[in-house]
Amino acid sequence: MTKKEIGADVLENKVAALLDAFYKKRSAALGDLKLVNTLKRKNPYLYRAVGVSDASQIVEEILKAHVSSSDETLFGNEFFEPLATWVAAESNPHHIVDTSHGEGVDISIKTNSSVMAIAVKSGVNVFNADSKKKQGENFSALNKRLHKLALHFDPIVGYCYGRKQSTGRSKVNFRELAGQAFWELITDDENFYLRIVRVMGEKPLEHRPEFQSAFDKAKNRFVKEFLDNFSTKEGAIDWDKLIAFNSGKERPKKSDYIESFEQAI
Structure with a gap:
């Protein structure tokens, strides 16, 4: 939709x-x-x-x-x-947007077929090896709790600014999207990242x-x-x-x- x-x-x-x-x-x-x-x-x-x-x-x-x-x-x-x-x-x-899924997950967007779980981060340099592992564990824990819903689970770390090479799940169990790509994901507007700074006036x-x-x-x-x-x-x-x-x-x-x-x- x-x-x-x-x-x-x-x-x-x-x-x-x-x-x-x-x-x-x-x-x-x-x-x-x-x-x-x-x-x-x-x-x-x-x-x-x-x-x-x-x-x-x-x-x-x-x-x-x-x-x-x-x-x-x-x-x-x-x-x-x-x-x-x-x-x-x-x-x-038109979707269920929840902000109460617990540690390491800030937003979840539930549709009829999927649950998109998003951890919101400011910039792209927030993780070290241990914290990145912990983030994956938080997503896995949420996936287990939602398993009975039989919906596609899409865990994402969204960085509000910066650039990040898009990652699949070969190294981690979540996607990473930064800057323009992240804001476009949640709005479908490829220019939303520019609109934020423009309206500051x-x-x-x-x-x-x-x-x-x-x-x-x-x-x-x-x-x-x-x-x-x-x-x-x-x-x-x-x-x-x-x-x-x-x-x-x-x-x-x-x-x-x-x-x-x-x-x-």
Whole structure:
């Protein structure tokens, strides 16, 4: 049965709502971020080796690295995955679209002759050997539960962006479709992957001032905490103290740090 076309206005409204949710979480994450936790994961030797002597430069690089790494996960959770689930339901009103089949399966589309089980992933580099094996096991478990229905079972990993060489089932027990191919699968529209970015319009620009404000507040807070805890009386970076905090074999003494920093140690 032909899939239903999603209207431009309907898609635009949905994308706008998901972008709102993404930016709200994005700004909130900066407000919740703790300098003490980010410093534990960074390489202070590298900052010293490249000649960084400005605390604000270290803090800005820390924040930019955090945003870069967290945005990918956050965008997948708050935008791509809910969008794919919504699109599957909107495009297949004559089929049973279910989102409650358990671990490793985000969407199932049931027709009179088949069940298409889809695991939605943001980008194509999410799997290592163990997680790919686990994904196959999740599909197999669902297939066993649905066996009594006597329907063709079609397990798919759908990547919301990127390119992936189409795989059959010689190496894994599921198909992999990425980018244009994935969105076309659930909509029958070969241009749907382009429609998503087109309907974003000016929405991202509307959110930038709010996010920049949250970023600047986090930076100012971090710079103050960094100088309070890792600078000399003359205002230079105290590299010994910073390295000891990051890489010392013993847990740092709370008495060596200001009260707000102590609470996070």
